[in-house]
Amino acid sequence: MVWYYMAKISITLSKIRLKQAEENLLDAKYLFERNSLKGANNRAYYSIFHTMKAILAIEPMDFKRHKDVIAYFNQNYINKEIFPRELGHKIKNAEIIRDNSDYNDFYIVSKNDTENIIKTATELYSYGSNYIKKWCEDNNINFEIEE
Helix, strand or coil: CHHHHHHHHHHHHHHHHHHHHHHHHHHHHHHHHCCCHHHHHHHHHHHHHHHHHHHHHCCCCCCCCHHHHHHHHHHHHHCCCCCCHHHHHHHHHHHHHHHHHHHCCCCCCCHHHHHHHHHHHHHHHHHHHHHHHHHHHHCCCCCCCCC
């Protein structure tokens, strides 16, 4: 019984993070449409980051530093091919572009790069939400995101 309540807490955290990822993705698309590419890169990257954190929450596992989240996610989900290996490369590329967009004053943003980061965020969000929903089904836990 204790396991069930711990799982419910983990799923609640996962839902919160997945909702944040969805909002970040919507913001990225909005900014992209308005040609605010650096902002779109940032929001798309954070969608990726919050999706990974949502997935980790069901273990439950958590890290504060971005590099630790990415390393753990790659080791336990990409390398084990729970998610496609190519996704790991796309996530790393998104991290590099987001860092340049946020911290390099002379970085020239490519519309193509921004579009690719948004596609990566969309892809990971889809994989992640489906993975979490399946985990809930397998463990007889309701997974409905409240509005």
